[in-house]
Amino acid sequence: MSADHGGPAAGPAARVRRLEALLEQRGLLDTELLDRALGAFLDSASPANGARLAARAWVDEGFRRRLLADANAALPELGLSMGGGLQEQRLKVVQNTADRHNVIVCTLCSCYPLALLGPSPTWYKSEAYRSRVVRDPRTVLREFGFELEPRVAISVWDSSAEARYMVLPRRPAGTEDLGEPELAALVTRNGLIGVAPL
Amino acid sequence: MADLFRIGDRVRTRRTDPPYHTRLPRYARGAAGTVTDLLGRYPLPDRRARRLAAEPEPVYAVAFTAGELFGEGDHTVTIDLWESYLEPAEAEPRGGDAAGAKALAREARK
Numbered sequence: 001m002s003a004d005h006g007g008p009a010a011g012p013a014a015r016v017r018r019l020e021a022l023l024e025q026r027g028l029l030d031t032e033l034l035d036r037a038l039g040a041f042l043d044s045a046s047p048a049n050g051a052r053l054a055a056r057a058w059v060d061e062g063f064r065r066r067l068l069a070d071a072n073a074a075l076p077e078l079g080l081s082m083g084g085g086l087q088e089q090r091l092k093v094v095q096n097t098a099d100r101h102n103v104i105v106c107t108l109c110s111c112y113p114l115a116l117l118g119p120s121p122t123w124y125k126s127e128a129y130r131s132r133v134v135r136d137p138r139t140v141l142r143e144f145g146f147e148l149e150p151r152v153a154i155s156v157w158d159s160s161a162e163a164r165y166m167v168l169p170r171r172p173a174g175t176e177d178l179g180e181p182e183l184a185a186l187v188t189r190n191g192l193i194g195v196a197p198l
Numbered sequence: 199m200a201d202l203f204r205i206g207d208r209v210r211t212r213r214t215d216p217p218y219h220t221r222l223p224r225y226a227r228g229a230a231g232t233v234t235d236l237l238g239r240y241p242l243p244d245r246r247a248r249r250l251a252a253e254p255e256p257v258y259a260v261a262f263t264a265g266e267l268f269g270e271g272d273h274t275v276t277i278d279l280w281e282s283y284l285e286p287a288e289a290e291p292r293g294g295d296a297a298g299a300k301a302l303a304r305e306a307r308k
């Protein structure tokens with residue numbers, strides 16, 4: 001009953017709140033510690049992380065290869081990790097090329113590389129995006145204002161299990177003279193999801 | 199237990215619609231695809247959600263042609279699937295997109 005998974009998050013959220021209250025009541029939980037841990041994670045979770053990864057991959061061919069081959073092993077080179085949650089999540093970076101474009105979705109719920117892209121946008125969690133981008137990605141991209149050349153093939157990645165995905169966009173033309181920070185500033189969250197060109 | 203499938207193998211997803219939580223999306227049931235990556239071992243959510251014992255089992259990235267999933271379209275969709283959701287596909291997919299399937303298998307073996 002996968003459709004049920006897309007329902008409102010009220011069930012689990014209410015359960016978590018109840019659990020937190022009980023743990024606190026029994027003196028098993030230091031809520032200040034919990035708030036600090038959550039705050040630290042969310043403060044560091046931002047699309048700026050994904051942008052830094054893309055910029056480094058553009059200027060450093062060795063890093064690009066390592067990132068595509070085993071992203072979790074490459075992340076610490078930039079002081080990043082997918083270990084902000086309870087367990088380290090596997091990350092797979094998929095690379096856009098002249099003839100292949102990648103786009104990411106979670107059709108069952110809203111799986112998303114939070115540590116690298118920050119909290120997900122509302123549309124990413126919408127029924128419309130989740131159900132339509134797997135079936136007709138070219139039309140959905142067009143609705144984002146992204147007209148992909150017909151000869152460019154599209155790969156959609158449905159993060160239906162434990163792995164998380166991030167798109168490595170193509171380096172914009174005419175940026176040969178830019179340094180890493182300037183390149184990172186060109187990278188957008190939507191570019192890292194695959195719904196916008198850079 | 200050894201993994202049942204390797205990269206490049208043709209697999210078919212199960213068709214059953216279980217009366218409990220599963221992470222085999224409905225749009226991908228009974229479809230033939232190609233294993234493109236091994237993603238580690240994790241307990242089956244279908245069992246975990248029912249609080250049953252669940253040993254970690256292999257999770258595979260499986261690429262499908264849009265033709266196989268929807269009967270139209272020229273893109274591919276890659277879905278991460280637990281081993282329990284998969285069985286070996288017959289040599290040629292039933293009425294599926296055979297040319298597209300072969301291209302996916304070539305791509306996976308690169």
